Amino acid sequence: MRALVARMLSRLVKEPRIDVIFPDGSLQSVGSGDAPALRMRIVDRPTELKLALNPELALGEAVMDGRVVVERGSLYDLLDLLISSAHRQQPSAWVHTLSGLRTAVRRFKQHNTLAWSQRNVAHHYDLKSDFFRLFLDDDMQYSCAFFPHPDTTLEEAQQIKKRRLVAKLAIKPGQRVLDIGSGWGGLGLTLARESGAAVTGITLSQEQLAIAKARAAETELPVDFRLQDYRTMAGSFDRIVSVGMFEHVGVGYYREFFRKISELLTQDGVALVHTIGRSSPPGATNPFIAKYIFPGGYIPALSEVSAAIEREGLVITDVEVLRLHYAETLKAWRERFLARRSEAVAMYDERFARMWEFYLAASEASFRHDDLVVFQLQLAKRLDTLPVTRGYMER
Structure with missing residues (x-):
């Protein structure tokens, strides 16, 4: 050997x-x-x-x-x-064969029913919140930040990311906003605070929900966080946002996801989906990530996502591809994690800390050198819902 x-x-x-x-x-x-x-x-x-x-x-x-x-x-x-x-x-013939086999069975691996989705989310997001505090920013944003300059701090980059999302959604005071995959509540609270909208946030993580509800209780903002799957959601919303959640939907459920967005969105509503994506053709999830980090997860190609959107009667009104921003985000997380690595060992054990160091390091290198990017897809039901130029976002 x-x-x-x-x-x-x-x-x-x-x-x-x-x-x-x-x-x-x-x-x-x-x-x-x-x-x-x-x-x-x-x-x-x-x-x-x-x-x-x-x-x-x-x-x-x-x-x-x-x-x-x-x-x-x-x-x-x-x-x-x-x-x-x-x-x-070019990958060796053997590695190419393994990748082909993983792609062939990916729908089975991503059989994300309501019950399995709950289990998969708990595997990762129900780790102790104090563990995530070791390396995330103060607002606990666990998704790609936006770094306009090399010296932008993680806190600044996450704040800029959130404000860009507010701008792309073009939210008006009093509107109803749904945040699918609301995490520890930071984005929902920001949306309510900066736009005057009423926000409903849904998550499948018990740990995240507890933190989000506690944070909301400390404010007078119109924010309601719930433990709920997007498929069981009812009602009508002027704006829908989903950040870092679509990676957990699974290829067999893309049409159902966008069908639900279309069902929940008002006729003049706007949705924004922020997801990790691949710039290469469809493939399979890295086997280490699938087994140990994000079971049931998958990073989609834009062709897979756009095909599902088109079939559910939604219009893609804007697309932005964030390149290398996630590499910088992961670099900041990795450096912060290593600075407090002993605390991670104390919370769990050495094997767990090595697993997370590998995950953060491999992910950073992949976003820096491989085919991974971030897609931000703005959606509507009508072509004339938003202004025809991006000036409103800049303002």
Whole structure:
């Protein structure tokens, strides 16, 4: 298996060099360059086999279990090199086959019924809120921020993101707004505070709901947070917003999601969906992310989303693609997480902390080098609902 692992790395890595220490103590270098080499250690032979057979899943598991250890450089340095190198290469026939198999069964993996959606959300979002406070901004925004300048802070970037959402929705005082996937309540509270709208926020996370309701109780804003699935929602809303939730819908439910938006939206209403997306054709969820981080989740191609929107009678009135903003957001989260990593270990354990470090580092590198972006899709029922230029957003 050593030869297979070495060949796989040699095919990927050109520069800088990686020194790989194998379980028998031998060292093999791949790549070249004068810069100090990264060094990783593979602890045991079973890990060699797993890395050779299913690298996308096995590397994350091995790091999480302490069976692959970065001894020189950081975990982010290693993943940044591997992901950027892989993006420049055609995948091997074996990796291509695995990806095809995952794509073929993705609807089964994303069987997000009401019950399964609740379970999948709890897996990630019902972690202790104090854990998320280790690395999120003060408002606990857990989605892509907007960085207009390199020196913009995370707090500033999240505030700018929220204000851009308010502007794109063109909310008027007194209107009714639905926030699908309302998280810890920060966006809903901002919408009510800055626009004078009445906001209903829905989430499937018990932990998030408790925080959101407590925050709302401290204000006199017209905000109501509920534990509810979007599919069971009734009523009529002038504006609908969904930020960082569509990734959990699942490919088999896209038409149902947009059908519900069309049903809930008034004739002159506006909806805005903010979601991670891929700039490549449809594919499958990374197996490590699907197994350990976001079960049932999927990052869509724009072609998949737009096809569902068109079939449900909605008009796409504006599209914006945010490039690299999520890489900067994840960088800030990763650095904050590492600064307080010992607290994460105390809350959970070392294995959990390694899993999250891998997730944050791999995600940052993927948004920096791979095909991941963020789509903001503005929707309406009528072509003339909004002004025909973006000036209203700027104002």
